[in-house]
Amino acid sequence: MGQVISIQPVTRIEGQARIDIHLDDAGQVADARLLIDALRGFEQFVIGRPAEEIPRIVSRICGICPWMHHLAAAKAIDGCFAVTPPLAGQLLRELCHVLAHIHDKILHFFFLAAPDFIFGPSSDYSVRSIMGLVHRHPDLAAEVVRMRQLGLAMLERIAGKATHPVAAVVGGFAKPMTGQERQSLQADGRILLDFACRALNYAKQKVFVRLADEEAALGAITTGFLGTVDDQGSLRFYQGQLRLMRHDGSTVDFAAVEYNRYLAEWAEPWSTAKMIYARAWDEFFSLDLEAPRGVYRVNTLARINVCDRIATPLAQAELEAFRARFGRPAQGMLLAHWARLIELVYACERVLELLADERIIEPMVRTPAEPQAGRGVGQVEAPRGTLIHDFTTDNNGCIVRANLIVGTTHNIASMNMSVRRAAATLIAEGQVDAVLLNRIEMAVRAYDP
């Protein structure tokens, strides 16, 4: 084999990764891989821990989406101990979940992804960042930072600790919401919704105009999609059934507890991150760019593709416009950014919807639990995709077995395809420069890994 070009580290993503591009002697791309070193060992070291402690341990899988792990685990442990949280407890959990989506989407879009589009991939690296945004567009940067702050402050008011949270507990939630808190949250929620709508309009005018060109520069991949919907087929973040969609648009719905029948794990010898493929399609697994097998995507674009509708009006209107333009399923790699902002609007609308429910301030927020043997599968939609926690407990209520499928794991296969496609499209005769390599990173960044 000829030369290997490394992008180390991949930057402006929410974790550690590198890209290795292998060129043959003629300078053509022979292979390109996204490498994520991810032996954290959570599946090992939760063994023996009392199950009620798990939600506050596994939150440390990710510092950007700790709420997702916290809540997926809380739901799974409810299952192990066979308790059902009171309605107010469930509403509070979902409220926190949706709020956590909001500040994450603002972070990803404006801090990490948008600089590529606002300044262009060929701008200098010292400019192409949130720091650059602060210097060049101080008003926009200040507003983005404050809105994110507002979402976090709301979370702290409800749940005490916003990063690596503790408030979701087996059987429900640790503290009820007071009427006064609810009023102040409603006021703040309206500010966020207003910002979300303006952000989407801003992006359509200033950011997404570059999308088609950049998309063309990267090339295309064709995959299936996985997301969560309710029994009406509406987009859901916190609970619902999983929907797996093939590239032709055909779908199959299933309950999270059955994930093993529809999805399977696979470890490539060169990767320390497991990959997952759609077992339900009976075609095994291949990363072949022209004829991939078993590969699907999760996260924003996937959710927007698999849902039939969005149950809140402003987001529904945006979904219709998006579909009219890009079809269903939309395959463009960078469309994940657009989908992200549609989800931001949905999340803000959903916050107000949840706060409008009188029952959210009921004082009964937790059902006391008894440790027991059992199995529980908890699933939520994290910003980076479907998250599944699967725990089994012993008679003493301690963990004996754990399996965790995080959003990024679903996407490892498709991210590798994207990287290979982008590298193959962009690199000719071994010629690379910083701009070209950043474009390859943009293909990864869209996944928000």
Next chain:
Amino acid sequence: MNREPVIIAFCCNWCSYAAADLAGISRLQYPGSIRIIRVMCTGMVHPELVLKALNKGAAGVIIVGCHLGECHYIKGSEMALARAEIIADTLEDLGIAAERFQLVWVSSSEPERLVAAFREMSERLGIGRALGVKTPEAGQ
């Protein structure tokens, strides 16, 4: 490192330290691996001191206090007992063999009992019998 293995003995000022004195006066021999640290009361020996000694390379730690009910400060021996239970239970959790720790009661008039306890611990850890003594894993 090829150091002589050492057993740290926390001895109470009012009982076992006096017993050690008496052992000396009486020409009773105990193993050279024993290093006595005098404390005012074994009730004050924090479990962390025991762990620190073991992690720093001591082969064993023995705490020698007054018989229950005979503490100079009334409740010190009960405290030492409660702490010893903690130490015994957690050493294995922390990856350290429980046999490396022991609590015994010795009054100031029982030097033979003290020396027997020292010998017994030393032999249990296989120290001083032959060359190539077993050294439990040394700390950093």
Next chain:
Amino acid sequence: MSGVALPRLCCEWLHGCSGCEVALLNGGDLFLGLLEQVDIVHFPLLMDHKCPDGPEGNPSLPRAEIGLVSGGVASKAQLEVLRTMRDRCRILVAFGTCASHGGIPALRNQWTTEQALSTVFHGDDCEYSSESESKGWLDRIYAIDEWVEVDLLLPGCPPRPETIVEVVAALAAGQQPQLTEKSVCEHCPTVRTGSGRMTVRRFLANADYEPEEPMDSMRCLFEQGLLCMGPVTVGGCGGREMPLCIRARVPCRGCYGPVRRQGNQLLDLLNILASKGIDHRAIVDRISLLRFSGAHGLLKPNIQG
């Protein structure tokens, strides 16, 4: 970018979760203010400064006055990054609990790296297994001060945003940052009477309190019979205000690490139980008391294997 050269700030992450970096961003306006006081020269989450391996195999990081390293050390590659950070940064800060004490990932130290690899990759549902990458891992998770000299520990999981900004600003101004050395309890407003239930129970039902009443009318959670790590954990999680978990009416689990740098949260807590006459066997899982501070050799593979 500005005329006056600002002190340079270099950030790297090792075996962590990026929560510390996000906490810095969570400072909001404070973070924006910090950009006036330091020049960020390397920060993988936020900017495209690359650090490919240099000629000697170590990453090419820029020189800086202040270096923040989050996460513990789990692999040889991370160790190289850490050593290079030490070499290039005048002041090196252990950023967060993982870097300071190992953090949650150091719970893995209860098993060998091989055992953990085999559990993660040989699960029932994984159809093919990979061993090829195992050679890059160290034998356990280390705190960074086990490998290099560290000038300041800034613990927290994550550290409080205003504290991070204050610390970096103080260092940039050439001052010694002031961090609390008191326990969580010293910052906790709940009511302590010195008596209480003589047991520790699992957190399976909520604490006893009136939601509409202020926090200083709630009885201390420890005295309510709940296991709370407040007494053996250094404070600061609530900034100048009350501890964060207490705000959620949830007991502390020790995320800031021990009160004294070399402390052992497990032994300290059991010692408190002993002095109160509470049977420590009521705790179901003692190892969990070291869940944030299992580096420095405190957690080891179980000798029974």
